[in-house]
Amino acid sequence: MRRFTYIAPTSREDAFSAFAAAGEGARWVAGGTNIYDLMKLDIERPAHLIDVTAIEGLDAIETGGEMLRFGTNARMADVAANETILRDYPVLSESLWKAASQQLRNMATVGANLLQRTRCLYFRNGAGGASGGAVIYPCNRREPGSGCAAIGGIDRGQAVLGASANCTAVSPGDWPVALTAMDAQVELAGPQGARAIPIAELYRLPGETPQIEFTLGDGEMITGISVPKTRAGRRSTYHKVRDRESYAFALASAAVALDMDGDTIRKAHVALGGVATVPWRSPEAEAVLAGKPLTEGLAEKAARAAFAEAKAGKLNGYKIDLGIRTLVDALSIAAERNS
Numbered sequence: 001m002r003r004f005t006y007i008a009p010t011s012r013e014d015a016f017s018a019f020a021a022a023g024e025g026a027r028w029v030a031g032g033t034n035i036y037d038l039m040k041l042d043i044e045r046p047a048h049l050i051d052v053t054a055i056e057g058l059d060a061i062e063t064g065g066e067m068l069r070f071g072t073n074a075r076m077a078d079v080a081a082n083e084t085i086l087r088d089y090p091v092l093s094e095s096l097w098k099a100a101s102q103q104l105r106n107m108a109t110v111g112a113n114l115l116q117r118t119r120c121l122y123f124r125n126g127a128g129g130a131s132g133g134a135v136i137y138p139c140n141r142r143e144p145g146s147g148c149a150a151i152g153g154i155d156r157g158q159a160v161l162g163a164s165a166n167c168t169a170v171s172p173g174d175w176p177v178a179l180t181a182m183d184a185q186v187e188l189a190g191p192q193g194a195r196a197i198p199i200a201e202l203y204r205l206p207g208e209t210p211q212i213e214f215t216l217g218d219g220e221m222i223t224g225i226s227v228p229k230t231r232a233g234r235r236s237t238y239h240k241v242r243d244r245e246s247y248a249f250a251l252a253s254a255a256v257a258l259d260m261d262g263d264t265i266r267k268a269h270v271a272l273g274g275v276a277t278v279p280w281r282s283p284e285a286e287a288v289l290a291g292k293p294l295t296e297g298l299a300e301k302a303a304r305a306a307f308a309e310a311k312a313g314k315l316n317g318y319k320i321d322l323g324i325r326t327l328v329d330a331l332s333i334a335a336e337r338n339s
């Protein structure tokens with residue numbers, strides 16, 4: 001057990017001051033369901049934890065304004081069960097209630113969910129746990145420059161889109177995939193002030209520096225997430241395929257929302273999960289679907305376009321077929337919903 005300090009400030013100002021004073025090794029913590037897990041595995045080694053959940057005003061769920069808005073500390077369970085979200089944006093609700101377990105969703109927050117780290121076997125098992133702290137596997141994400149044991153290793157769970165020669169780890173979250181499809185913005189605040197970025201800009205492809213996963217500045221925190229309201233929300237779904245029907249991460253998933261005029265798609269929102277190194281928007285699939293009546297043939301053409309650039313390793317080739325079928329099914333589920 002490594003020693004660390006813990007404090008829970010109640011204002012943003014106190015939180016930023018505490019972060020700056022703590023210096024090297026300071027980290028935010030919210031529900032703790034990811035960071036504590038990784039501390040026990042000796043993968044995360046913060047010297048100072050600053051809890052954001054006591055900060056006032058960061059847990060609101062707002063559905064009445066021009067945008068949907070979720071404070072970073074809103075709990076996954078509360079957003080999933082919100083009546084407006086359930087009715088008008090099933091893609092958002094489903095992405096949350098199909099994630100983790102009820103106990104975890106009661107603890108975990110919607111802002112920190114965006115920053116959870118990969119479940120890649122080699123990233124998680126290479127240190128700590130049963131090995132008693134000894135490093136077994138190289139992992140560029142955990143130990144930059146050490147190599148990637150997943151490439152040529154047991155790669156059944158690895159990404160087929162967005163991978164590099166240095167890392168093939170899948171982006172694990174469901175909620176970020178739904179938010180990506182729905183053009184969400186992530187609200188950030190830091191010592192330099194506040195800003196908002198499209199969710200796609202929060203994530204970095206692994207490239208040559210897989211250890212740098214997010215674009216947050218030093219000491220910056222997520223304060224909220226906003227989602228533009230759209231009539232496509234009602235005809236939406238988050239379709240998730242996994243090894244078992246609950247309490248498992250996605251092998252393949254698709255977030256879809258359709259703005260339709262009769263049988264014709266005006267605009268489609270499509271993002272993929274479980275198959276890529278970042279939440280994966282598919283403009284290719286969206287372009288195939290736009291302006292056409294949805295048929296099974298068109299859905300398949302769009303899904304094939306989404307995976308046209310996919311590259312498989314030894315054991316994860318099934319993800320391409322599975323991903324295509326998951327997207328085809330998601331399109332048909334969304335289209336059948338009442339607007």
Ligand SMILES: Cc1cc2nc3c(=O)[nH]c(=O)nc-3n(C[C@H](O)[C@H](O)[C@H](O)COP(=O)(O)OP(=O)(O)OC[C@H]3O[C@@H](n4cnc5c(N)ncnc54)[C@H](O)[C@@H]3O)c2cc1C
Binds near residue numbers: 030110175222
């Ligand atoms: C057994 C298990 C199964 C799971 N299954 C799924 C699943 O199927 N699908 C899925 O999507 N997720 C799943 N999860 C992951 C879970 O959803 C995340 O652990 C959770 O959402 C993280 O939220 P948290 O508040 O607990 O984050 P924390 O663990 O507190 O923090 C996570 C990260 O965010 C940082 N952070 C926290 N708050 C802020 C902030 N305001 N600003 C900036 N940085 C911040 C922390 O420093 C840390 O790096 C599972 C987790 C477990 C343990």
